[in-house]
Amino acid sequence: xxxxxxxxxxxxxxxxxxxxxxxxxxxxxxxxxxxxxxxxxxxxxxxxxxxxxxxxxxxxxxxxxxxxxxxxxxxxxxxxxxxxxxxxxxxxxxxxxxxxxxxxxxxxxxxxxxxxxxxxxxxxxxxxxxxxxxxxxxxxxxxxxxxxxxxxxxxxxxxxxxxxxxxxxx
Amino acid sequence: xxxxxxxxxxxxxxxxxxxxxxxxxxxxxxxxxxxxxxxxxxxxxxxxxxxxxxxxxxxxxxxxxxxxxxxxxxxxxxxxxxxxxxxxxxxxxxxxxxxxxxxxxxxxxxxxxxxxxxxxxxxxxxxxxxxxxxxxxxxxxxxxxxxxxxxxxxxxxxxxxxxxxxxxxxxxxxxxxxxxxxxxxxxxxxxxxxxxxxxxxxxxxxxxxxxxxxxxxxxxxxxxxxxxxxxxxxxxxxxxxxxxxxxxxxxxxxxxxxxxxxxxxxxxxxxxxxx
Numbered sequence: 276x277x278x279x280x281x282x283x284x285x286x287x288x289x290x291x292x293x294x295x296x297x298x299x300x301x302x303x304x305x306x307x308x309x310x311x312x313x314x315x316x317x318x319x320x321x322x323x324x325x326x327x328x329x330x331x332x333x334x335x336x337x338x339x340x341x342x343x344x345x346x347x348x349x350x351x352x353x354x355x356x357x358x359x360x361x362x363x364x365x366x367x368x369x370x371x372x373x374x375x376x377x378x379x380x381x382x383x384x385x386x387x388x389x390x391x392x393x394x395x396x397x398x399x400x401x402x403x404x405x406x407x408x409x410x411x412x413x414x415x416x417x418x419x420x421x422x423x424x425x426x427x428x429x430x431x432x433x434x435x436x437x438x439x440x441x442x443x444x445x
Numbered sequence: 446x447x448x449x450x451x452x453x454x455x456x457x458x459x460x461x462x463x464x465x466x467x468x469x470x471x472x473x474x475x476x477x478x479x480x481x482x483x484x485x486x487x488x489x490x491x492x493x494x495x496x497x498x499x500x501x502x503x504x505x506x507x508x509x510x511x512x513x514x515x516x517x518x519x520x521x522x523x524x525x526x527x528x529x530x531x532x533x534x535x536x537x538x539x540x541x542x543x544x545x546x547x548x549x550x551x552x553x554x555x556x557x558x559x560x561x562x563x564x565x566x567x568x569x570x571x572x573x574x575x576x577x578x579x580x581x582x583x584x585x586x587x588x589x590x591x592x593x594x595x596x597x598x599x600x601x602x603x604x605x606x607x608x609x610x611x612x613x614x615x616x617x618x619x620x621x622x623x624x625x626x627x628x629x630x631x632x633x634x635x636x637x638x639x640x641x642x643x644x645x646x647x648x649x650x651x652x653x654x655x656x657x658x659x660x661x662x663x664x665x666x667x668x669x670x671x672x673x674x675x676x677x678x679x680x681x682x683x684x685x686x687x688x689x690x691x692x693x694x695x696x697x698x699x700x701x702x703x704x705x706x707x708x709x710x711x712x713x714x715x716x717x718x719x720x
Contacts, residue, residue, distance in 0.1 A: 289586040297582075301472025305504065321493025325500055332476050408468075412460035415589065419596050419680040423662040426591035430663035433528075438641030438718060439658040440702045 282346035283424070290421040291343035293411070298336025300408050302329040303375060307401040313389040323387030326397075330379050337372050344368075347421055357418040360410055367407030374400035447604060453518040456599040463516040464589065470509035471582055474547060477501030478571045481563040488561040495554070495563050502551050502571065509544050513537075519595060524635070525608045529592035532584055539581035546574035593664055597679030601670040603632040612638040617719045619705075621712045628652065628713060633676075635667035638717040643704055645713060646687050648674050653687040654706035654715050660699035 276285065284291035306329035309322045348361040378396040385393070414420045423430060434441055455461040480498035487494070520537060523530050553567035588594040598605070613620040622636050622645070634645040635657060642657035644667040655676070657667055664680030671677075676687050683695030690701035705716040 287583075289583070289590045293590075294582065294586055297468045297471035298475075299472075301468040301470070302476060304469060305473060320496045320500075322500075324491075324493040325497040328476065328480060328497060329472075332479070333472070336472075408465075409460075412465060416460035416464075416596055416599070419593075419664075419682070421590055422593050422596050422680050423591065423664070427662045429591075430658070434656075434658035434660075434663040436640060437637075437657065438639075438702070439656040439660065439663070440699055441658070441660050441663070442699045 279346050279349065282343045283350065283421075284343065285425060288425050290347055290424070292340055292347050293415065293421075295336055295340035295343065296408065296411065299333040299340065299371075299375075300404055302333035302336065303371070303401055303404055306330045306333065306378075307397045310389045310394055310397045313387075314394060318387065321387070323382075323385075323389065326389075327379075327382050330375055330382065334372070334375055334379060337368070337375070341368075341372075350424075351420060355418070357414055357420055360414060360418070361420075364407055364410040364414060367403050367410065371400050371403035371407055374403060450518060450522075450604065451602075453515055454522060454595075454598065459599045461519055461595040461598070463512055463519050464585070464595075466508065466512035466515055467582070467585070470505040470512060471578070473501045473505035474509070474543075474571075474578060475575050477505060478568070478575050481568040481571060484562045485568070490561060495560055496558055498563055498571075499551070499554055499558055502547050502554075506544060506547050506551065509540070509547075513540060513544070516540075522598070522605055523594060524606055527592075529588055529594050532588055532592065533594070536581055536584040536588065539577050539584070543574045543577040543581060546570050546577070550574065593680050597664075597670075597677075597682070598668065600677065600679065601668070603629065605668050606633060606635040609635045609637050609642070612636050612715065612717060614639070615717050617717065619707075619714045619716050621709075621714050623713045625708050625711045625713055631671045633667045633669070633671065634713070635665075636715060638704075638715065641718050643715060644669075644676075645706055645715060646671050646676055648687065652706045652708060652713055654704035655685065655687055655690050656702040656704075659683050659697055660701070661695070661697040666701075 306326045309326040313322045351358045374396045381393045477498040480494045484494035520533050523533055550567045550570040554563055557564050610622050612622050623634055628634050628647045630647050636643045636645055643654050644657050645652055645654045659666055659678040661681055661683045664678045666676055668679045669676050674686055674688055675684050675693055677684050681696050683697035684693045685701050686693050690703040692700055707714055
């Protein structure tokens with residue numbers, strides 16, 4: 276199997292990128308919520324530690340999601356509006372990854388307390404990944420990117436069985 | 446009522462809510478398991494692994510239940526006879542089983558939050574729950590990327606057809622399929638005449654019938670959007686004139702089959718195909 280097929284998730288039957296992005300989006304959002312709670316006075320029981328784990332877990336997921344995301348983007352035809360949208364999606368997510376990487380380094384210096392610089396990268400990183408993620412949802416649900424990519428043969432057979440006119444197979 | 450449902454279906458946001466909400470439980474619940482395993486590999490109190498895992502499970506369970514409620518609205522919008530309905534049912538049942546197991550794991554660790562390691566039973570139950578969640582999440586991906594559930598749904602104001610209407614038998618004859626009142630302007634009906642799947646759409650002027658499957662990637666035109674005399678495929682925005690079946694835009698290259706349809710005495714009639 277070619278590398279691009281591997282990254283696009285042909286072996287799984289679905290795209291890989293949308294499955295992997297649960298990790299950074301969910302974990303980073305929770306890290307930000309923990310930071311806010313920490314600033315608001317919840318310091319007992321290790322919220323700072325848990326936030327650190329969330330940031331690291333999210334970063335690992337984001338690194339894994341990047342190459343499959345790029346492979347999905349490559350399969351979009353250049354003249355489609357989704358191509359440009361995909362670029363914005365990529366830029367926002369790369370910016371989020373950079374901010375969360377800085378945030379992770381910032382956390383190594385402090386024991387558990389959330390300092391203002393940590394809160395800033397945490398909040399900005401969350402806003403960026405939410406914006407990037409929203410564009411990603413539009414790519415799938417508004418533009419249909421990767422929809423029926425691997426199931427179209429099955430749907431074609433059903434369409435033929437149910438009397439539809441279909442293009443000749445190429 | 447329809448407005449509230451359209452909100453929960455995520456139409457104002459141009460994408461469904463359930464797939465967005467599940468990010469949190471899908472990230473937190475496996476992270477909880479990782480922290481549990483960490484507490485066995487590296488049992489140090491200052492890492493707060495046991496407490497961290499507890500928080501992950503508790504928050505994951507709550508957000509998972511919330512995502513489930515919204516997901517049920519998506520579930521109710523899948524046509525009864527849609528091939529994805531069974532997958533969606535399994536997706537829902539397995540998610541409920543996984544959440545119940547996480548709840549059991551939460552209970553099993555409740556009295557051991559000061560321990561160095563998460564109790565073994567709680568870790569094992571959480572591990573099983575995570576395997577089930579992974580498979581169920583895979584099914585969720587299948588619903589979107591193989592079956593196209595919720596794709597392009599937001600472009601359409603009317604709710605989706607509840608079921609496929611089975612037309613009376615006959616070849617090359619007009620048969621009644623529904624009350625005219627069952628089809629509002631801009632809405633669609635999905636009809637099966639023999640083996641042939643047909644979508645009936647009402648424009649400002651009259652009713653029209655074309656084939657159900659888009660000739661691009663075979664998306665369901667009965668779930669598409671009607672704009673004037675143009676029907677838009679929900680998946681990749683192929684556009685067709687419902688009067689002639691001709692492609693008017695988008696990636697499709699082949700025109701639709703059309704079928705004669707008309708209103709007679711308050712009923713919608715369609716001419717069944719010859720073969």
